[in-house]
Amino acid sequence: MKPTNPHDITPEAIAGLLTRATERLDDDTVAALRRARNLALERQILNQPAFTLSTGHGIHWPTPHTTHQWMAMAALLIVMLAGGISYWHHAHEHKMSHLDIAILTDDLPMEIFIDR
Numbered sequence: 001m002k003p004t005n006p007h008d009i010t011p012e013a014i015a016g017l018l019t020r021a022t023e024r025l026d027d028d029t030v031a032a033l034r035r036a037r038n039l040a041l042e043r044q045i046l047n048q049p050a051f052t053l054s055t056g057h058g059i060h061w062p063t064p065h066t067t068h069q070w071m072a073m074a075a076l077l078i079v080m081l082a083g084g085i086s087y088w089h090h091a092h093e094h095k096m097s098h099l100d101i102a103i104l105t106d107d108l109p110m111e112i113f114i115d116r
């Protein structure tokens with residue numbers, strides 16, 4: 001029986017189809033699948049914890065947890081902080097008055113050149 005609407009497919013229906021399909025497999029195939037599963041589980045690293053940051057909306061962002069990743073994140077933070085400080089310093093050190101800008105651009109009003 002094939003569902004007519006794709007939204008009618010439920011996890012329970014998929015699980016039932018997979019269960020019926022696995023009942024038709026021969027013993028050699030089931031054993032090979034079991035060995036492959038066990039090998040994959042053995043290769044999985046279980047010693048390293050995975051840290052996540054929760055945004056409160058059901059989305060978890062993985063954070064770096066190796067030494068190299070923490071060092072790279074710290075270096076990136078330092079570079080961004082130094083860039084921000086440099087930008088702020090440059091912006092506040094080089095404030096020019098309207099008169100300075102007018103002198104540099106030769107955009108002075110005629111009243112400046114007349115002695116009173």
